Amino acid sequence: MKKFGFMAVLLFVFILAFPHNGQAAAGSAKIFLDDKQLSLSGNAKVENVNGNIMIPFRVVGENLGFDVAWEQKTRTVTIKKDSKVIKLVVNQKTADVNGTKVSLNIAPILRTDTVIVPIRFVSEQMGLKVNWDNIKKIVYLYTQEIETGNGDAGTGAGNGGEATPGTGSGNGGSNTGSTSAAQVNGISFSDNRLMIATNGQAKVNAFKMSGPDRIVIDLENAKFSDSFSSSNSPLDQNSMGSLDISGYPDVSQVRYSLYNNNPSTVRVVVDLNYAKNYKLTNENGLYIVDLNTSDSGTPSKPIGGSGKKIVVIDAGHGAHDPGTTGVTGKKEKDFNLAIVLKVEKLLKQEPNIDVVLTRSDDTFLELKDRVKIANDLKADVFVSIHANSAGSSAASGSETYYQRDASKAFANVMHKYLVQATGLSDRGVRYGNFHVIRETKMPAVLLEVGYLSNKKDEATLFTESVQQRVAQGVVNGIKEYLGVQ
Ligand SMILES: [Zn+2]
Incomplete structure (x- = not known):
């Protein structure tokens, strides 16, 4: 008994101490090279x-077309491509690259029937771009860097993708003449629609690919804006990133990258x-890939179609911009x-309302892009959600802001529901010269739900049931104002 107990404890400690090793055995990660999945031979495992x-x-x-060799005596793996030679030795954290010593994060490991090597190091040394999706356990490799200019692999229909004529090509514009690259300012996914907010003229080419099924949108003559690059934490040093998508049956992931440098292509x-039709539209540089389409490719649910009201909900701040920080650090x-995710969930159940979020995860959009989304969609109302802070920890309560007279009536209705929902003190409907409610063209309000600088408010705002009530209050206010049953 005693011995067994000791072993159990030891095993437990081992599992705690080596969580990654513990997961590794069970993992069955995949590798994609230029968007094509590699089939790993035999029992090869990532x-x-x-x-x-x-x-x-x-x-x-x-799979990657390099020459590889194994020397048993020195336990050395040699990997060659063109003039590049990498030598890796089992259990040594230094590699030899064309005669130069380069340190590794991890040494190659001897397994019973093979040697495993760090894919990022090897790939990057060979000029590939590498991205690791930790949620889906997928390694993405891209050859683009070493093929600049020639081949044009991957764009267009020649690569096994079916072109989808009629969608997008007319809208994307063919202004290849413009010299300055368009800027991608934001990417978000809401209500089964992908939104890409851009400035300037990009040449857009969208197509479907299979095995696995996916929709590829190439924005040629485009690059990530500086604020996008600096603010989207998932955008790694290789200019790649992904959105957290959950709760959408059609979509497993949205990922993005600077795919090509020349011409600069996002x-x-x-x-x-599974295979799915889509509809690409472009409103002044706001590209919307709508997956709410029938099999024939016609939108089954155009935004605002059949007289539906369009509601844009904006979660303030995001990514590098946390907004205010609460007393306990929230x-x-x-x-x-x-809040906006809860509002979205509720509004999706409304048959007469289409809801669009400016951001659906921890990403960042410039204020002007939040406005652009609402204006381009010709939204009926715009609601921006925030929490407040004050120098005095005593400040507490809910406020609703409007900027234009046209928003006053909406603000009054929304505030009534907001105060009811939070149960915090009523600090009134106020004028506030905020960009998002000033520049939008429809009735627009900014809700300061409570004060995170106040201990009681902070606790209230981060209470699940209160958040649900606030979301319901936002929905009730919108419905009352719009006269939607
Ligand atoms: Zn704020």
Whole structure:
């Protein structure tokens, strides 16, 4: 008994101490090269060892087209492509790259039948771009960097993708003459619609690919704006990132990257759970990929179609911009997002309302892009969700802001429901010269739900049942104002 107990404790400690190793065995990660999944031969497995993605060295050779060799005596793996030679030795954290010593995050590991090597290191040394999706356990490799200019692989229909004539091409514009690249300011996903907010003229090419099913949107003559690059935490040093998507049956992931440098091309990929039609529209640089389409490709649910009201809900701040920080360190951006996601869920059940979120995850949009989304969609109302802070910890309560006279009546209705929902003190409907409610063209309000600088308010705002009530209050206010049953 005693011995067994000790072993159990030891095992428990081991599992705690090596969580990544523990997961590695069960993991069955996939590798994509230029958006095509590699089929790994035999029992070859991708492993995650302490956060490093490792693959058997032979996989590198077979699938990535490098020459590989194994020398048993020195336990050395040699990987060659063109004039580049990498030598990796089992259990050594230093590699030899064309005669130069380069340190590794992790040493190659000897497994019973192979040696596994860090894929990021090898790929990057060979000029590939690497992205690791930790949620889906997928390694994405891109050859684009070493093929600048020639081949044009991957764009257009030549790559196994079906072109979808009629969608997008007319709207995307063919202003290849313009020299300055368009800027991608924001990417978000809401109500089964992908939105890409851009400035300037991009040449857009969208197509479907299969195995696995996905929709690829290439924005040629476009790059990520500086604020997008600096603010989207998932955008790694290779200019790649992804959105957290959950609760959408059609879509497993949205990822994006600077796919090509010349011409500068931003690629956005919607990974689908099955083949799906879509409709691409462009309103002044706001591209919407609508998955609410019938099999024939016609929108089954155009935004605002059949007389539906369009409601844009804006979660303030996001990503590098946390908004205000509460007494106990809770962040305003998280509160705002929690509310808008709840509002979205409720509004989706309304048959006479279409809801669009300016952001649906921890991403950042410039104020002007939040406005642009609402104006381009010709929304009926706009609601921006925030939480407040004050120098005095005593300040407490709910406020509703309007900027234009046309928003006053809406503000009055919304405030009534807001105060009811929070149960905090009523600080009234106020004038506030905020960008998003000033520049929008429809009735627009900004709700300061409570004060995160106040201990009681903070606790209230981060209470699940209160958040649900606030969301319901927002919905009730919108419905009352719009006269929607
Ligand atoms: Zn705020």
